[in-house]
Amino acid sequence: MLLIYCPYCEEERSELEFRQAGDAHIARPTNMTEMTDEDFEAFFFLRDNVKGLTFERWRHLNGCGRFFNAARDTVSDKFLTTYKAGLPRPDLSTLRPATEATVETYEATESNAK
Amino acid sequence: MADLIGAELATRTLPLSGFHGGSAAAALSVAAPATRISLRAKPDAVAALSGALGLSLPTKAKTSASSNGRHALWLGPDEWLVIDENEADLIAAVASSNMLHSATDISHRNTAIIVKGRGAAVAINGGCPQDLSLAAFPVGACSRTVLAKAEIVLLRTAEDTFRVECWRSFSPYVSTLLAEAAEDAGN
Amino acid sequence: MSGANRIPGAGRLTPAKTARFFFDGKSYAALEGDTVASALLANGVHLVGRSFKYHRPRGIVSAGAEEPNALIGVERDAARKQPNVRATVQDVFDGMKVISQNRWPSLAFDVGAVNNLLAPFFAAGFYYKTFMWPKQAWKHVYEPQIRAAAGLGVSPTEDDTDHYSSRYAHCDVLVIGAGVAGLSAALAAAKTGARVIICDEQPEVGGALHYDKSVTIDGQDGYSWAQATAANLAKMDNVTVLPRTTAFGYYAQNFVGLNERVTEHLAKPDKKLPRERLWQVRAKRVIIATGAIERHMVFANNDRPGIMLASAARTFLNHFGVAVGKKVGVYTANDSAYEAAFDLKRAGITIAAIVDSREQPGEAVLAEARSLGIEVMVGYGVVDTGGKLRVSSMSVARNGGGSSRKIAIDALLVSAGWTPSVHMFSQSRGKVAYDAETQRFLPGTYAQDCLSIGACNGTNDLQATIEESLAAGELMSNASGYTAPEKLALQGVNAFSWTGGMAGAAEGAGPDTTVKAFIDFQNDVCAKDIRLAVREGMHSIEHIKRFTTNGMATDQGKLSNIHGLAIAAETLGREIPKVGLTTFRAPYTPVTFGTLINHSRGELFDPTRKTPMHALEEAQGAVFEDVGQWKRAWYYPRAGEDMHQAVNRECKTVRDIAGIFDASTLGKIEVVGPDAAQFLNLIYTNSWDTLKPGRCRYGIMLREDGFVYDDGVVGRMAEDRFHVTTTTGGAARVMNHMEDYLQTEFPHLNVWLTSATEQWAVIAVQGPKAREIIEPLVEGIDLSNEAFPHMSVREGKVCGVPTRLFRMSFTGETGFEVNVPADFGPAVWAAISERTEALGGCAYGTEAMHILRAEKGYIIVGQDTDGTVTPDDASLGWAVGKKKTDFVGIRGLRRPDLVADGRKQLVGLLTKDPAVVLEEGAQIVANPNQPLPMTMIGHVTSAYWSENCGRSIALALVAGGKGKIGQTLYVPMPDKTIAVEVSDMVFFDKEGGRING
């Protein structure tokens, strides 16, 4: 069970108090009615599902109730940082030392077997 | 038929009415009825609302302010749970601030269980993942959190006492779980 | 007498404290503090089980949690039978019933042992290859047979009568393991004032001090020092000492699961005590002091009862006072086994010989052996053993071959060296590193804030362990801001330092491919099986593991992994680290379901939510149904009525007179602020600007993709305050949906949301006499049609308490919804109920509510819609604001598929035979005579018998449905095909006049 730092409560809390809420930094267009089908598809349906660094939204549902953003590594499961909703993506070079290797995972170990 | 109405004034049926239990380590009882509001406001209204309520609305996470049986609990950056154990009209009180805010009566939505004893924190930790040591959760600390599968709001009113607020329909679950955990806290 | 093999004066148990227990029905004596293993050995019982695959007789291999063989069942009563308990960790209690496993009809004579004779057919990978063909045979022949033969132990068939508890705990330093290292570290950490939790899987702390009697610490006997240290720690406020507690899982961010066995050792546990307690510990720092596990030697027939780890024999002697044999052989590749021989010899037991596979054993132990008169055969191997149900001989030969000599023995102690227990470290996602010199995997790169100390860190020397541990305890406390008031020092002394060790097959493990030299006892994996796996093309240790099942039993290969790896490496001609090590996974030892579930059983399985009026409804005879977590009154049968009769009466009564209904579970959200209407404009398809205070409107909410998400009536209480209602099931998710948009897309709006679902008890009064029912109870509200028309809301008083009174209807009748603060709900319900009944009305439940609304064609989101239905599909297009420039879902509604022809649309269905009620979910076709598979053009979403219409009614989603009104369609069922006519959705009072009555 993860600990997640809530940028509003300014404290790490148990994952049990939080809910994941999908990808971050996808702003709802203000010109909704003028969007082409392709633009709408890209906005609403298409997601990258990246392996590695991802930006996602979380809500401190059973805490302060705030939605916030997180930079997380989907391979190691580690949160690199969390930040308030509305703030731009943080500069990750300051967050992750270049030397730190991605943590070994089940999948990585298993794939070595192939 | 108006005269009938006064005579037939509806009585209150409290959730968990008469509930008490727990163990020597953590005694459980149901809190007396209180008025409660969910108060929402922006930072510029905090001072006026504090004046109207007669206490300083806390602006720091996990903190509360109390005065004469009235408690204001920080739940979120623009959200407070205000409880008045003397059942004062809190809606009217905050309205007198004349500042932009939202106040919704939740007096009957919530009910509260008092957990008291040397094992109070251990009992609550039977289902709550927060660190309830005095260093991390001192007297006056408060937080919305979870107790197993229910949402609760915790307020530490003394070193050995917590007020556990929950929605009324969750109170049988919360009280039963706390009773089991209170029993275990004595072991 | 507590067993013939108990040596007077030996061990730490008290001879006067006796207990009796049963093993396979036979009564045995034991001492308090015995494990089942030590007590059986004290009684000369070595045969305790049968192996999984070959059903070979098996005995006790170890004295700890690593035990692969001695798995037993412990029965307290019919409901409390625990299978697969390791006899080496289960304490004996008086009256205990122990049964052996995996044998039939008896342990000594087991029919399944024929598998041993058929062994040539049970080669590694046997299951994969043999049961491939014919395909159908797998399901009907092979699998049932294998299932019957597989599995260890028998689980109870009755509900567990024990209870289990759970506790979250936080600490600065968690110490896993309470041997010399763990205790030293905990002591150093505790002295700084840091919050410390120290746990150990054994009943008492001490770890290796249980068997190594030679140790003294600060001049005190090591075992006594450990007990005294634990007692001192337990007295400190900042320390929690947890014996009988296994750290079974190491998860992210120093989250460690502990399993405390609270009553497993007690004959008559206090009912108040949980059987086991789950600790979920969040530690700032973790110190791993899990020690090392001795490996067995891999040679022919190394699995006979009586063959055990050397350190285990020492534990049985030095702690339990039990001699594991009278004439004992030793086969080792490591110095430590010598000390077992020394201890046994000094206790008066004959040591037949120490067979050492090495050419150069440690000089000190060799000298001591000579001085004790023990024969040491250097450079020899045990190439075979004899004996059926217990070992009776060992055959010894010089390394490299030659003739063998048979030596009579009744126990054989083995040691191939020590495997550091890196399980916890590895679970923490740390990467182990191979130390070629000592042939060990040791903690390498750390992934979390933890530190390994002592034997699990590869530190062998006692004093070095103590110093490393004291330093670790202090260092880990510093991380939380605690510092040591003074430097601690402890002086440890022991007899010998050990050298040696080997991994893989010893002399006598082959090369003959029929030799059974076991590496994994529990899964019956032999050295030859690993070689076969490599020959068959398995080159990765992960594949070899799965092919042979090595390490996949409940002991997870604590003894076998390194041997298997070494044999694989040798066969592949590669170095061990190149072959790799399989990943260690939680749990370290098996954890019961009871512990994992703990409190969440029975009424605590999930919250059961009841409305304020629940007790009154129960008294009125209501039958309840589950709606999510809620219990809702379903119908109110009267004497002699079945469900249909009750529901028909309720439906009829509502339309003829009136009914009272508990609608409290509907979600309610208070939307407050100057921008409240603007916010609702964005959330709903409707427009809210024109709604005047005191009026209500039915609103539809979409997701961004254009599909209906929820619906409900919204009342405007004031210019800046709305009372929003949602579906019962949608309450929480709609609140989240609205908060999400408010916080992240429309944060500029001055509006706030508060869940008020449970603030209000809601009593719906519906029917021609609804007004007459509530009129005398209401104060301050003019209830006349003119002053209070349909879709209005007023504030006033009912029964003297405040109310938000809605004029609305989900039945099509004149209706009111009385909202009162929840605590007043029961009293107001009682008052309205009394009036209702006095006027000939009745209470009605959710079933009648569903029928009444269907008669009017009102949809239920989630029943008549399924997440692919647009407002237009549901004939609710009128609720979409045509002039609006934005709302959630506005663009989704214009997607090509959502405006295309032929979409499934909600329509009514009337069965040609009015008595036939369709089944919800039934599929609809245009032509029932078409070939299979038929083209399905829709399905029934709601279907009921309508007493008010005198016939069945149904709603259905049908492709192009609105254009098919009047047409005949078909609903094929298993036994018949039902003809239906498509209709509009309103079945009763099509003009809608009753609502304004």
Ligand SMILES: [Zn+2]
């Ligand atoms: Zn928060």
